[in-house]
Amino acid sequence: MRNLRITVAQNFRSHWICLGCLRQKEQSIWATAPFSTAYQKSFNQHRTPQRIIWAIVGGALGAGAIASFQDVKHGAAVVQRSARVLGALLLNVNDYRTVLKFKEEDKYEARWQSILKACHQRCADRTFRVLEQNGSIFIKLGQHLSSMNYLLPLEWTRTFIPLQDHCPESSYEAIENMFIEDTGQPIAAYFDTFDRKPIGAASLAQVHLATLKDTGAKVAVKVQHPALKEWVPLDLALTRLTFSTLKYFFPEYDLEWLSNEMESSLPQELDFALEGQNALVTRDYFKMIKDSPLVVPDVYWGRKRILVMEYIAGHRTDDLEYLDSNGIDRDEVSAALARIFNEMIFGDTPLHCDPHGGNIAIRPNDKRTGHNFDVILYDHGLYRDIPLRMRRNYAKLWLAVIEADEKGMRRYAREVAGITDDQFPLFASAITGRDYQAVTTSVVSTRSEEEKEVVSGAMGDGMLQELVQLLGQVPRIVLLILKTNDLTRNLDESLQTREGPVRNFLILARYCSRVVFREQMDIIRSHGSMLWPSNVLQRLGAWSSYLRVEAKLSLYEWYVFFRRIARLSPVASI
Numbered sequence: 001m002r003n004l005r006i007t008v009a010q011n012f013r014s015h016w017i018c019l020g021c022l023r024q025k026e027q028s029i030w031a032t033a034p035f036s037t038a039y040q041k042s043f044n045q046h047r048t049p050q051r052i053i054w055a056i057v058g059g060a061l062g063a064g065a066i067a068s069f070q071d072v073k074h075g076a077a078v079v080q081r082s083a084r085v086l087g088a089l090l091l092n093v094n095d096y097r098t099v100l101k102f103k104e105e106d107k108y109e110a111r112w113q114s115i116l117k118a119c120h121q122r123c124a125d126r127t128f129r130v131l132e133q134n135g136s137i138f139i140k141l142g143q144h145l146s147s148m149n150y151l152l153p154l155e156w157t158r159t160f161i162p163l164q165d166h167c168p169e170s171s172y173e174a175i176e177n178m179f180i181e182d183t184g185q186p187i188a189a190y191f192d193t194f195d196r197k198p199i200g201a202a203s204l205a206q207v208h209l210a211t212l213k214d215t216g217a218k219v220a221v222k223v224q225h226p227a228l229k230e231w232v233p234l235d236l237a238l239t240r241l242t243f244s245t246l247k248y249f250f251p252e253y254d255l256e257w258l259s260n261e262m263e264s265s266l267p268q269e270l271d272f273a274l275e276g277q278n279a280l281v282t283r284d285y286f287k288m289i290k291d292s293p294l295v296v297p298d299v300y301w302g303r304k305r306i307l308v309m310e311y312i313a314g315h316r317t318d319d320l321e322y323l324d325s326n327g328i329d330r331d332e333v334s335a336a337l338a339r340i341f342n343e344m345i346f347g348d349t350p351l352h353c354d355p356h357g358g359n360i361a362i363r364p365n366d367k368r369t370g371h372n373f374d375v376i377l378y379d380h381g382l383y384r385d386i387p388l389r390m391r392r393n394y395a396k397l398w399l400a401v402i403e404a405d406e407k408g409m410r411r412y413a414r415e416v417a418g419i420t421d422d423q424f425p426l427f428a429s430a431i432t433g434r435d436y437q438a439v440t441t442s443v444v445s446t447r448s449e450e451e452k453e454v455v456s457g458a459m460g461d462g463m464l465q466e467l468v469q470l471l472g473q474v475p476r477i478v479l480l481i482l483k484t485n486d487l488t489r490n491l492d493e494s495l496q497t498r499e500g501p502v503r504n505f506l507i508l509a510r511y512c513s514r515v516v517f518r519e520q521m522d523i524i525r526s527h528g529s530m531l532w533p534s535n536v537l538q539r540l541g542a543w544s545s546y547l548r549v550e551a552k553l554s555l556y557e558w559y560v561f562f563r564r565i566a567r568l569s570p571v572a573s574i
Contacts, residue, residue, distance in 0.1 A: 138235060164358060168225070191221070217300075278381070332371060356487050390475075393412050400412060506557050
């Protein structure tokens with residue numbers, strides 16, 4: 001009970017909000033706000049009913065009471081963990097409910113955006129502290145949210161960015177106990193050396209350097225955080241409760257699909273034996289692609305919570321000083337990443353759905369033909385197969401986007417995700433990360449900071465509600481494709497290339513046109529022998545159309561290349 005009081009008190013003292021006992025510091029903050037008196041009055045009128053407060057406190061105590069029958073210490077931790085989440089949830093709900101009242105009052109119209117942005121920042125800061133303190137899958141959730149700038153205000157996504165690299169470490173003793181529990185043997189039975197300090201830690205696992213006992217090979221041992229076994233069921237329940245509560249108070253902002261996707265994806269990400277299989281499938285597939293710079297570490301053996309892999313080191317893609325000092329062209333890295341992930345989306349291999357900066361590394365390789373670097377891909381826990389029909393329609397959708405063919409875009413958005421004409425402008429902005437005006441004119445241009453602000457600001461003008469509802473109805477695989485698109489877009493922007501997105505759109509167009517051509521050939525084959533006169537003519541027509549697009553793209557790519565060699569200004573758009 002004492003832990004609960006301390007945790008709730010800490011949460012309720014955060015920043016500005018008060019339930020009748022504001023501290024002097026908080027009073028000074030109110031005094032500087034131009035709307036402080038009205039806001040406090042509105043807060044008191046619209047504060048969350050006490051039955052909700054008692055339900056949250058009771059829920060935390062109930063969870064702890066049930067657990068305490070098995071373990072008193074565990075029960076206290078359950079109470080504290082639950083209280084953090086539920087306390088922050090209560091404050092955020094109350095904050096938004098209060099602030100949204102100002103939108104209805106004319107006297108606050110001029111200040112409405114600044115009032116709302118301040119609310120976004122308060123709630124994002126409050127939530128960040130809870131995610132950081134609880135760790136476990138909450139770090140994973142925060143990492144996901146940090147990449148969702150097509151859905152969340154910039155105040156939220158920017159606040160959560162540190163979670164990409166700030167993850168807890170599990171002790172060596174805990175890892176040793178997990179080895180014994182899972183394999184029946186201590187760590188020393190498998191390795192001659194095993195570094196106690198991990199070389200990297202993520203939300204779900206950490207990696208240690210070791211040498212195999214039999215061969216002396218240097219390996220990377222990925223081990224799951226042992227505490228996850230204890231906390232994942234509770235944390236998933238708290239996540240589910242959080243989004244259900246948000247839906248209750250704000251039914252127009254139904255984000256339950258986020259928790260549903262997490263519950264669907266997390267079991268796969270926590271199965272390291274499955275991750276090992278995914279890695280080998282991807283490794284074998286890209287070995288068949290000539291000149292592909294992708295490197296996937298080999299897998300020696302794996303269990304559900306332990307994975308032993310070949311050790312391959314590199315530097316992050318946003319370590320620009322490292323790239324430049326090793327003579328690695330950022331534009332070439334950008335193009336290589338574009339080819340790799342377009343191959344996954346439009347080729348015959350599953351899609352890696354978590355390509356954030358921590359899962360991709362670059363290393364020099366002067367022996368490679370066509371490139372002087374390798375792209376190392378880590379963390380193969382989350383993969384999805386894209387159905388052939390969706391892959392083909394998605395290719396046609398992007399060709400329409402690149403050609404600014406609005407009629408085609410609307411048609412294939414309906415085919416891919418069931419998007420209506422009314423929903424289309426919002427969906428187009430979501431898949432491209434661009435303002436709708438850019439989508440319908442030329443999406444092949446660099447996003448300015450002003451455009452990012454415009455897109456984010458539009459979320460406060462009613463678009464967010466529509467986007468949340470839209471994303472709640474599209475197929476889950478589309479959500480993962482959107483996530484992958486956004487992560488790869490962020491990777492590309494972090495490289496600060498000279499050419500901007502122009503070259504990557506050329507690469508995308510080439511993959512899309514290839515998919516369409518293959519579909520045409522399959523349709524011709526389904527009509528009978530390829531030697532039939534009608535089929536021969538259709539085949540020639542398909543080849544002619546495909547080669548015409550290929551020639552156009554090749555010529556333009558050479559044009560961009562020669563401008564770069566001549567040190568001319570980059571092409572603004574296609």
